[in-house]
Amino acid sequence: MSLIVQKYGGSSVANAEKVMRVAERIVKTKKKGNKVVVVVSAMGDMTDDLITLADQINKDPEGREMDMLLATGEQVSISILAMAIHKLGHEAVSFTGPQVGITTDTFHSKARIQNISPRRIQKALAAGKIVIVAGFQGQTPEGEITTLGRGGSDLTAVALAVALKAKHCEIYTDVDGIYTADPRVIPEAKKIDVATYDEILELASLGAKVMHSRSIEVAKKFNMPIWVCNSRKEIKGTLITKENKKMEEVVVSGVALAEDEAKITLFRVADRPGVAAKVFQILADANVNVDMIIQNKTRTHSTDISFTVFKNELQKALKVVKTNAKKLGVGEITSDSNIAKVSIVGIGMRSHSGIASKMFSVLAKHRINIEMISTSEIKISVVVAGDKGKLAAKAIHKAFGLGKK
Amino acid sequence: MSLIVQKYGGSSVANAEKVMRVAERIVKTKKKGNKVVVVVSAMGDMTDDLITLADQINKDPEGREMDMLLATGEQVSISILAMAIHKLGHEAVSFTGPQVGITTDTFHSKARIQNISPRRIQKALAAGKIVIVAGFQGQTPEGEITTLGRGGSDLTAVALAVALKAKHCEIYTDVDGIYTADPRVIPEAKKIDVATYDEILELASLGAKVMHSRSIEVAKKFNMPIWVCNSRKEIKGTLITKENKKMEEVVVSGVALAEDEAKITLFRVADRPGVAAKVFQILADANVNVDMIIQNKTRTHSTDISFTVFKNELQKALKVVKTNAKKLGVGEITSDSNIAKVSIVGIGMRSHSGIASKMFSVLAKHRINIEMISTSEIKISVVVAGDKGKLAAKAIHKAFGLGKK
Numbered sequence: 001m002s003l004i005v006q007k008y009g010g011s012s013v014a015n016a017e018k019v020m021r022v023a024e025r026i027v028k029t030k031k032k033g034n035k036v037v038v039v040v041s042a043m044g045d046m047t048d049d050l051i052t053l054a055d056q057i058n059k060d061p062e063g064r065e066m067d068m069l070l071a072t073g074e075q076v077s078i079s080i081l082a083m084a085i086h087k088l089g090h091e092a093v094s095f096t097g098p099q100v101g102i103t104t105d106t107f108h109s110k111a112r113i114q115n116i117s118p119r120r121i122q123k124a125l126a127a128g129k130i131v132i133v134a135g136f137q138g139q140t141p142e143g144e145i146t147t148l149g150r151g152g153s154d155l156t157a158v159a160l161a162v163a164l165k166a167k168h169c170e171i172y173t174d175v176d177g178i179y180t181a182d183p184r185v186i187p188e189a190k191k192i193d194v195a196t197y198d199e200i201l202e203l204a205s206l207g208a209k210v211m212h213s214r215s216i217e218v219a220k221k222f223n224m225p226i227w228v229c230n231s232r233k234e235i236k237g238t239l240i241t242k243e244n245k246k247m248e249e250v251v252v253s254g255v256a257l258a259e260d261e262a263k264i265t266l267f268r269v270a271d272r273p274g275v276a277a278k279v280f281q282i283l284a285d286a287n288v289n290v291d292m293i294i295q296n297k298t299r300t301h302s303t304d305i306s307f308t309v310f311k312n313e314l315q316k317a318l319k320v321v322k323t324n325a326k327k328l329g330v331g332e333i334t335s336d337s338n339i340a341k342v343s344i345v346g347i348g349m350r351s352h353s354g355i356a357s358k359m360f361s362v363l364a365k366h367r368i369n370i371e372m373i374s375t376s377e378i379k380i381s382v383v384v385a386g387d388k389g390k391l392a393a394k395a396i397h398k399a400f401g402l403g404k405k
Numbered sequence: 406m407s408l409i410v411q412k413y414g415g416s417s418v419a420n421a422e423k424v425m426r427v428a429e430r431i432v433k434t435k436k437k438g439n440k441v442v443v444v445v446s447a448m449g450d451m452t453d454d455l456i457t458l459a460d461q462i463n464k465d466p467e468g469r470e471m472d473m474l475l476a477t478g479e480q481v482s483i484s485i486l487a488m489a490i491h492k493l494g495h496e497a498v499s500f501t502g503p504q505v506g507i508t509t510d511t512f513h514s515k516a517r518i519q520n521i522s523p524r525r526i527q528k529a530l531a532a533g534k535i536v537i538v539a540g541f542q543g544q545t546p547e548g549e550i551t552t553l554g555r556g557g558s559d560l561t562a563v564a565l566a567v568a569l570k571a572k573h574c575e576i577y578t579d580v581d582g583i584y585t586a587d588p589r590v591i592p593e594a595k596k597i598d599v600a601t602y603d604e605i606l607e608l609a610s611l612g613a614k615v616m617h618s619r620s621i622e623v624a625k626k627f628n629m630p631i632w633v634c635n636s637r638k639e640i641k642g643t644l645i646t647k648e649n650k651k652m653e654e655v656v657v658s659g660v661a662l663a664e665d666e667a668k669i670t671l672f673r674v675a676d677r678p679g680v681a682a683k684v685f686q687i688l689a690d691a692n693v694n695v696d697m698i699i700q701n702k703t704r705t706h707s708t709d710i711s712f713t714v715f716k717n718e719l720q721k722a723l724k725v726v727k728t729n730a731k732k733l734g735v736g737e738i739t740s741d742s743n744i745a746k747v748s749i750v751g752i753g754m755r756s757h758s759g760i761a762s763k764m765f766s767v768l769a770k771h772r773i774n775i776e777m778i779s780t781s782e783i784k785i786s787v788v789v790a791g792d793k794g795k796l797a798a799k800a801i802h803k804a805f806g807l808g809k810k
Contacts, residue, residue: 019462057424057425057489058489061488065484065491068480068501069485071480072481075477079471080474083463
């Protein structure tokens with residue numbers, strides 16, 4: 001008998017009808033002879049509604065009280081889902097995060113799980129019950145309710161799977177799995193059958209909104225296989241697992257396109273140790289998120305530094321840099337919000353040479369100029385003109401044979 | 406420095422504006438130099454909305470899951486109210502029932518409080534904070550969330566006041582206090598300044614919907630004074646306390662009118678020991694609530710028994726009794742749903758003779774026929790024709806000098 005942890009997001013349980021459908025899927029998994037633990041998020045827009053309510057009272061609420069408020073969303077879901085399973089004639093029991101000993105640190109609204117004591121869950125499973133656990137929440141050792149921040153329910157599911165030594169963790173969404181590219185941009189994109197934790201981490205950081213990085217990191221650390229599946233279909237999704245021999249045959253897993261970034265270039269920055277550090281410290285202090293950073297020394301006493309930020313933070317970033325230009329010894333500052341970042345990710349490119357040149361030659365063939373290049377072991381990113389982003393992504397997707405047959 | 410427990414009902418915190426008004430009142434109490442513990446119910450219709458949601462999923466939900474669901478209503482209120490107090494620049498901290506150790510038995514949806522461990526509240530009070538506690542909820546020794554049933558938040562407030570040795574407990578509603586009669590029926594009715602626990606218990610059981618009997622019983626047991634006040638006004642409400650000398654001067658405290666009952670009469674019931682017990686056991690088994698019971702033996706070998714039930718349970722009661730008529734040895738069964746019950750309550754009537762005769766003569770003067778009479782130490786109830794109820798209540802109210810000057 002296998003133990004499986006399933007996680008259903010808020011849109012999968014947005015109303016009574018959808019809740020019943022999820023309940024049926026859970027019961028089906030149980031009937032196949034599995035022990036089932038289910039993690040569920042708040043129903044539909046409930047979390048947003050609670051935030052709106054709080055906003056009417058206090059624009060700057062204390063984290064502790066906000067967590068007290070938001071934790072109710074998942075508590076509603078678990079009880080409703082348990083009632084739905086009872087309705088189908090099966091035994092189920094719901095638990096809040098605190099009730100199953102999900103202990104976190106004390107950082108409200110972005111707490112980190114420190115420990116899980118699965119005794120109560122194991123007892124309920126042993127009694128033949130389906131166990132429903134509230135995602136996104138835990139409690140501090142002092143008994144304060146905390147929430148885990150963005151992607152928190154995924155994290156609850158993966159952490160429970162690890163603590164309970166589950167066979168695997170299933171994350172249900174409203175898409176069929178993880179795709180080789182965004183299907184809205186590249187209709188030929190196809191579902192990835194299997195990928196490594198690192199590939200998904202790179203894809204996530206490149207803007208493919210699939211799962212939050214934190215849960216993938218935990219899954220990687222404890223080698224917990226994750227299935228990303230469609231909650232409304234009976235098809236296999238994407239398996240995220242550790243690297244294996246067979247995978248290396250696939251060179252490139254996916255293409256990611258990010259059109260929400262802008263580029264800033266600092267010209268003739270003084271070429272002294274510590275200058276780059278100072279630049280990015282100033283941006284960090286101003287809460288500006290920096291993505292790509294490229295420096296290429298081509299002169300003797302100075303260098304140019306380019307970096308990308310989110311478009312909606314461009315003005316803030318420019319202001320900060322310009323204010324400190326003299327202190328940083330920066331000669332000239334330019335910016336360009338008409339850019340697109342195209343990336344390929346694949347565990348195979350580590351051992352296959354010529355991937356970069358193939359990518360660049362595809363772009364050349366389409367007369368797309370490359371403005372920036374950045375690489376990691378399993379990723380190559382290029383920045384091109386904004387209006388060329390989709391074309392570049394499509395051409396690369398095709399060149400690496402990622403599309404449907 | 407006094408410790409005061411305040412309780413605000415759902416209608417007092419139904420929206421953001423009302424929540425801010427309640428917060429201001431709480432802060433005012435704090436500023437007067439008091440330690441303040443606040444118990445709050447779910448906002449407005451939230452509990453009803455949650456019940457509707459559950460009903461869409463499962464018409465017969467498990468009590469455990471229903472409690473899990475309903476407990477979220479109060480959890481939303483406490484966090485929102487704490488945020489409102491923060492907005493006013495004062496320190497406040499919210500706690501769920503389980504967090505402040507409100508331990509109950511295991512009877513879901515109608516749990517009884519067994520113990521409160523006020524350590525966490527005392528610590529927060531010592532730190533100068535206003536403490537907000539979720540009403541209506543607790544947890545079993547095994548950590549299961551329970552709710553306390555009807556009037557549960559009042560009970561939480563009174564029990565906390567007892568556990569914390571508060572000076573008194575303030576129950577805020579949308580009326581000025583407890584009245585000598587229902588002001589919608591008798592406009593001359595005036596607010597009662599002070600009453601005993603027993604008087605309020607009788608008034609509550611007679612249909613004056615003020616506070617639920619359970620909380621008055623607890624207050625009486627531990628001699629905790631209760632103020633029933635208007636949350637929107639700065640006037641003194643009604644003090645409920647133990648008997649004192651001054652009170653005895655007031656003979657009758659209030660008049661209650663109940664128009665939601667019906668009468669059933671069983672004629673020629675066999676006059677054997679145990680027959681009456683059997684009648685009411687059968688009704689109890691069918692979940693029929695019986696109010697007044699009158700038996701008057703006027704013949705040698707049989708007796709007539711009359712009793713009242715709620716109108717909406719009349720058909721069920723009749724069916725049960727008729728089905729068992731033979732077994733019970735009942736000769737004939739009649740019913741009358743056109744009745745009204747008028748009662749007077751007053752601690753003073755114990756020592757003042759002639760109260761009953763005064764009440765009956767008032768009715769006679771208005772040509773109102775009395776169908777049933779039932780008395781207790783501090784209460785006299787009569788059943789009259791349904792269309793005479795309001796007239797009877799008004800006449801009695803006036804005769805005992807209860808109206809406004």
